[in-house]
Amino acid sequence: MVARFYKLLTQSVEDIHKAAYILATFSLFSQILALVRDRLFASTFGASETLDIYYAAFRIPDLLYVSVASVVSLGALVPLLVQKIEKNKEEAKRFVNGMFTFFFLLISTVCAALFFVVPFITPLLFPGFESQAAQAELILLTRILLLQPILLGLSSLLAGVTHVYKKFFVYSIGLLLYNVGIIFGLLFLYPTFGLAGLGMGVVAGALLQFIIQLSANVREGFVPFPRFSLRRADLKEVLSLSIPRTITLSASQLVMLVLISLASLLEEGSITVFNFSYNLQSVPLTIIGVSYSVAAFPTLARLYSAGKTLLFARQIASAARHIIFWSLPAMVLFIVLRAQIVRVILGAGEFSWSDTRLTAATLGIFSISIVAQALVLLFVRGYYAAGKTRRPLVIAVITSLSTLVLAFLSLTLVETYPTVRYFLESLFRVEGLTGTRVLILALVYSIGQTMSALLLWYSFSRDFKEFAVPVRSAFLHSLSSSVFIGFVSYTCLGIFDNVFDINTFLGIFWQGLLSGVIGIIAGIILLNLLGNREIKEIQRALHSRFSSREVLISDEYSQK
Numbered sequence: 001m002v003a004r005f006y007k008l009l010t011q012s013v014e015d016i017h018k019a020a021y022i023l024a025t026f027s028l029f030s031q032i033l034a035l036v037r038d039r040l041f042a043s044t045f046g047a048s049e050t051l052d053i054y055y056a057a058f059r060i061p062d063l064l065y066v067s068v069a070s071v072v073s074l075g076a077l078v079p080l081l082v083q084k085i086e087k088n089k090e091e092a093k094r095f096v097n098g099m100f101t102f103f104f105l106l107i108s109t110v111c112a113a114l115f116f117v118v119p120f121i122t123p124l125l126f127p128g129f130e131s132q133a134a135q136a137e138l139i140l141l142t143r144i145l146l147l148q149p150i151l152l153g154l155s156s157l158l159a160g161v162t163h164v165y166k167k168f169f170v171y172s173i174g175l176l177l178y179n180v181g182i183i184f185g186l187l188f189l190y191p192t193f194g195l196a197g198l199g200m201g202v203v204a205g206a207l208l209q210f211i212i213q214l215s216a217n218v219r220e221g222f223v224p225f226p227r228f229s230l231r232r233a234d235l236k237e238v239l240s241l242s243i244p245r246t247i248t249l250s251a252s253q254l255v256m257l258v259l260i261s262l263a264s265l266l267e268e269g270s271i272t273v274f275n276f277s278y279n280l281q282s283v284p285l286t287i288i289g290v291s292y293s294v295a296a297f298p299t300l301a302r303l304y305s306a307g308k309t310l311l312f313a314r315q316i317a318s319a320a321r322h323i324i325f326w327s328l329p330a331m332v333l334f335i336v337l338r339a340q341i342v343r344v345i346l347g348a349g350e351f352s353w354s355d356t357r358l359t360a361a362t363l364g365i366f367s368i369s370i371v372a373q374a375l376v377l378l379f380v381r382g383y384y385a386a387g388k389t390r391r392p393l394v395i396a397v398i399t400s401l402s403t404l405v406l407a408f409l410s411l412t413l414v415e416t417y418p419t420v421r422y423f424l425e426s427l428f429r430v431e432g433l434t435g436t437r438v439l440i441l442a443l444v445y446s447i448g449q450t451m452s453a454l455l456l457w458y459s460f461s462r463d464f465k466e467f468a469v470p471v472r473s474a475f476l477h478s479l480s481s482s483v484f485i486g487f488v489s490y491t492c493l494g495i496f497d498n499v500f501d502i503n504t505f506l507g508i509f510w511q512g513l514l515s516g517v518i519g520i521i522a523g524i525i526l527l528n529l530l531g532n533r534e535i536k537e538i539q540r541a542l543h544s545r546f547s548s549r550e551v552l553i554s555d556e557y558s559q560k
Contacts, residue, residue: 022169022172022295024287024288024291025172026169026172026173026175026176027172027175027286027287027290027291028287029176030172030175030176030178030179030286031282031283031286031287033176033179033180033183034179034279034283035280035283035345036183037179037182037183037186038276038279038280038345038346039345039346039348040183040186040187041054041186042276042346042347042348042349042350042351042355043348043349043350043351044186044349044350045272045350046269046272046349046350046351046352046355047268047269047272047273047276047351047352047355047358047359048268048269048272048350049129049134049268049269050195051269051271051272051275052128052129052264052268052269052270052271052272053129053134053137053138053141053195054141054195054198055260055271055272055274055275056122056125056126056129056138056260056264056271057138057141057142057145057195057199058145059125059253059256059257059260059261060114060118060121060122060125060142060145060146061142061145061146061148061149062149062253062256063250063253063254063257064107064110064111064114064146064149065148065149065152065153066246066249066250066252066253067246067249067250067253068106068107068110068149068153068246069103069107069149069152069153069156080095080234080237080238081095081096081160081161083305089221092222093221093222094227095234096157096160096161096217096222096224097224097225097226097227098227098231098234098235099157099234099238100154100157100224100225100226101226101227102235103153103154103157104150104154104226107149107150107153108150111146111147111149111150114146115143115146118139118142118143118146119139122135122138122139122142123135125257125261126138126260126261126264127261127264127265128261128263128264128265128266129264137194137195140195140196140199141195141196141198141199144196144199144200144202144203145199145202145203147203147206148202148203148206151203151206151207151209151210152206152209152210154210154224155174155206155209155210155213157224158210158213158214158216158217158222158224159171159174159213161216161217161222162213162216162217170212170213170215170216171213171294173212174208174209174212174213175209177205177208177209177212178205178206178208178209179205180205180208181201181202181203181204181205181206181207181208182198182201182202182205183201184201184204184205185197185198185199185200185201185202185204185205186198186201189201244389244390244392244393245384245389245392245393247393247396247397248380248389248392248393248396248397249396251396251397251400252396252400254400254404255400255403255404255445255448258404258407259274259407259441259444259445260274260275262407262408262411262441263438263441266435266437266438267434267435267437267438268435269355269435270435270437270438273355273358273359273362273435273438274362274438274441274442276342276346276359276362277342277359277360277362277363277365277366277442278366278442280334280341280342280345280359280363280366281334281363281366281367281370284326284327284330284331284334284370285327285370285373285374285377288323288326288327288330288374289323289327289373289374289375289376289377289378290377292319292322292323292374292378293319293323293374293377293378293380293381294381295319296315296316296319296378296381296382297381297384297385299315300312300315300316300381300382300385300386301385303315303385304385304386304387309464310466312382312385312386312464313464313465313466313467314466314467316378316379316382316460316464316467317466317467317468317470317471318470319378320375320378320467320471320474321470321471321474321533321534322534322537323371323374323375323378324371324375324471324474324475324478325474325477325478325532325534327370327371327374328371328475328478328479328481328482329478329481329482329485329520329523330370331367331368331370331371331482332482332483332485332486332489333485333486333489333516333519333520334363334364334367334370335364335367335368335486336486336489336490336493336515336519337489337493337512337515337516338360338361338363338364338367339356339357339360340493340508340509340511340512340515341360341363341512342356342359342360342363343356343360343508344505344508344509344512346359347505347508354433354434357429357430357433358430358433358435358436358438360428361424361425361428361429361430361436361439362438362439362442364428365424365428365439365442365443365446366442366445366446368446368450369445369446369447369449369450369453371453372446372449372450372452372453372454373449373453375453375456375457376449376452376453376456379392379453379456379457379459379460380392380456382460383460388463391459391463392456395452395455395456395459396452398455399448399449399451399452399455400448402448402451403444403445403447403448403451406444406447406448407440407441407444410440410443410444411437411440411441414437414440421436421437421439421440424436424439424440424443425439474533474534477527477530477532477534478534480526480530481523481524481526481527481530481532482523484519484522484523484526485519485520485522485523486519487519488518488519488522488523489515489516489518489519490515492514492515492518492519493511493512493515496510496511496514496515497511499511
């Protein structure tokens with residue numbers, strides 16, 4: 001049994017759709033753990049200042065992670081590792097050792113400096129925490145979490161090797177272990193150490209993720225060892241790829257930092273509501289968008305490196321079609337079933353009915369951009385696989401600056417003209433609740449992500465003209481089925497409202513589940529009537545056996 005599991009764990013998966021389904025399956029398990037984590041947080045703390053402090057403490061470490069750890073990220077390393085491993089594996093090992101040493105020294109130095117600077121930064125970034133006790137807890141937790149970017153960065157470096165060898169099982173299990181550590185911290189460390197215990201759990205999860213990646217590297221002969229063997233030419237090549245990506249990711253994290261900072265100035269619990277709803281909408285985003293973009297990346301890097309740009313464009317188109325196929329219905333279901341989702345997952349303990357309604361409304365607004373966020377992940381990785389890092393950088397800077405300006409203008413607008421806020425409140429049925437200004441922050445974020453997706457789509461279709469046509473037809477099929485799914489699900493909600501007692505957990509659970517399932521069945525029937533290509537491809541992928549042969553494209557476009 002153990003031997004079979006180990007063989008499965010170290011198995012290479014060549015076909016993109018199979019790899020995506022593996023990643024999606026493990027991502028689903030990881031997201032289930034994340035939902036359990038959030039339910040425990042909600043029932044223990046509610047939308048309170050304690051959770052506001054916890055989520056605010058991640059902002060500096062997360063910004064550090066994307067601004068420094070992205071030097072050794074998958075996007076920067078995988079294209080280079082593909083080339084080096086195919087030419088000379090020993091040279092590739094020296095390269096990994098050199099990057100390991102360089103990154104460890106770099107990020108450890110930055111984290112050590114930030115450890116002493118944090119007390120001066122947090123009052124400026126989060127002025128909403130006015131009490132001295134709240135600021136003290138925020139500083140302590142932020143300092144503990146500075147260990148996280150070190151461990152996650154090293155894990156990301158090692159994951160580059162596992163991605164080149166397409167060992168997606170190992171990568172996926174690491175995501176599971178991260179949330180296991182957080183839950184452990186909440187259940188066993190928080191009662192003794194308070195908020196510091198939560199931070200220890202996060203660090204433990206990051207350590208487990210690093211260890212599992214390390215085990216896979218050892219099997220392939222890549223044993224990271226501190227060694228100053230990095231050639232100047234290699235470092236220059238890595239930095240030329242990673243610096244634009246670093247700025248791109250930093251711009252996105254800067255947006256989140258400013259939005260959380262603004263939320264700290266709003267009513268107590270606004271940061272918690274913002275993060276809970278963001279985490280919920282991240283479930284389909286992670287399962288669909290991240291899975292397909294990660295699965296496609298190694299193959300895309302190989303194709304472009306080999307000069308097969310036509311196949312490269314068709315692979316992007318194939319991944320985009322399936323992302324749209326899955327994420328559009330998910331977006332519609334999350335909007336229609338937002339209240340049921342929040343009540344089932346978070347509605348317990350200290351999480352009040354007002355917290356539930358406000359989080360559901362914020363989730364509905366975030367969900368508007370699920371498709372856009374998923375496509376952004378794919379397009380950005382596509383450009384990175386092609387070694388074209390400047391285009392997503394320019395687009396990220398433009399959309400991030402636009403989002404920040406829009407955030408400040410929108411909050412000013414709702415103060416000057418309350419009618420705008422009243423419109424959102426009535427649209428999402430949260431009239432009379434306090435703290436509804438957080439809806440503006442979610443709306444601004446969704447607008448920024450949609451703008452980014454549209455600009456990347458336009459740019460990608462110009463650079464790779466073979467990409468757009470098959471994706472447009474898939475979008476129309478998925479849009480029609482998604483609208484039908486939403487209509488059927490919404491109708492069923494009204495029917496089951498008279499069948500189940502929706503004032504109980506089981507009642508609201510069955511109302512939402514059955515409405516969603518019936519809506520999905522109706523959508524599948526419609527897609528089969530339309531002769532949808534994605535349905536057929538999914539059926540082939542699910543019924544085929546795992547093999548070592550790499551299948552690049554599984555549709556008729558590969559024959560043209």
